[in-house]
Amino acid sequence: MTKEQYITLNRASGPNSSTKTEPFVKVIAAVATLGGLLFGYDTGVISGALLFMGDELHLTPFTTGLVTSSLLFGAAFGALFSGLFANAAGRQKIIIILAMVFAIGAIGTALAPNVEWMIFFRLILGVAVGGASATVPVYIAEIAPANRRGQLVTLQELMIVSGQLLAYISNAGFNAAWGGGETWRWMLALATVPAVLLWFGMMFMPDTPGWYAMQGRLAQARRVLERTRAREDVDWEMEEIEETLAEEKDRGKVGLRDLAKPWLLKLFFIGVGIAVIQQTSGVNTIMYYAPTMLKAVGMSTNAALFATIANGVVSVLMACVGIWLLGKIGRRTMTLVGQFGCTFSLLFIAAVSFFMPETVHGEVDALRGYLVLFGMLMFLSFQQAFLSPATWLLLSEIFPTRLRGVFMGSAIFAMWIANFMISLAFPMLLASVGLSGTFLSFALIGILSGAFVIRCVPETRNRSLEQIEHFLHDWLSDDSEERRSPAAAKRQAASH
Incomplete structure (x- = not known):
């Protein structure tokens, strides 16, 4: 194929195609992302349920922490194991199994007779x-x-953020309808509904073209492409998939031992770094502990709970903005804007809590609390519109086809372990250095994370997954300092 033919083809199809998305692709995305809804609901619902289950389950401060954080610990290993089995079982089958686990966990936590069973089912x-x-x-x-x-x-x-918002609203709704008692059981049980919908829906969804091709089932891969691509894109993408798999076959069977290859080892650590910096921004301390922080800076209980719903609303709105932005600007740019925007917001919260007095004329200063809330909302705007969308997208794109499941699982394992450790440490940080010291610590980490983004995060926009794999192989295999710079790599790609 001549250079002119390649350019003409790329304008008509693939990453630069102007064709509309096939309806079946939208159906698949809607069904699969019920997993994200469950992710958000199950991480958010516990904040309200804890208010009511304490007496019945005889919770102490220590067991309250275990009930909350056990889900995060289980999530780390769920990510790791699903990644290990994704290539063998297929992405679709893994999601079906996870839907059943969601339902078992939701029913188990709703029926838990004591704290031991609650922790067990939260792990599940x-x-x-x-x-x-x-x-x-x-x-x-x-x-x-x-x-x-x-x-x-x-x-x-x-x-995910819609699931968290749904959890906050359902907590308030169940409490308003039935009050205390065993209301918390219904809060937890509600998660079985989307779990059943996810299981049922995924039974009718195909696996991915890349996975079918990886198993040697090229006819099925083509059939999926014919249902999910414009007609003119099918041959182009099928050829790319076959060429990439042929190259990987020539390199030999791919496995974890391939981490000995320098470019894959570098890529692995870049992926882990991208996953971890999303957590070191401190986002989940705000999502989990917002009412505690707002009460600490002078808000009433009712105002703090209302503000938590506001956090959820802003997160959903900004996630919509993020989806729109991804069609306009690059992943690397979004990561940079999000990282430094979050860091500025953390510095703002630290400055407000340090310089503004807790009381004015002997009364609690309400302005201080609302300025901290403003800082939280500003933080969530940068996090949900820029940093989080770019993080999830980059992680889904940068890993090679045959290692994508394992590498993705390992990166998300690191993300959840970081989440677990930060969430566990946050109350102790708050008690020892106060709100200002805690958020100043996160801001300093944010500056280091920004340096990592500048140095290591690549731009993947306007490339197919196969093109991304070739680009990263060439970039990370070159020992030149100039070529290792993502900005230099982007300039080089633009020049071709």
């Missing part, structure tokens, strides 16, 4: 949450056409 639920966080973005990235991959993958992020 965590396995499903972690597995969904690692598998759903990969599934959508591989099933989506290249020119719509960004928007479709970040539907996962929108569904």
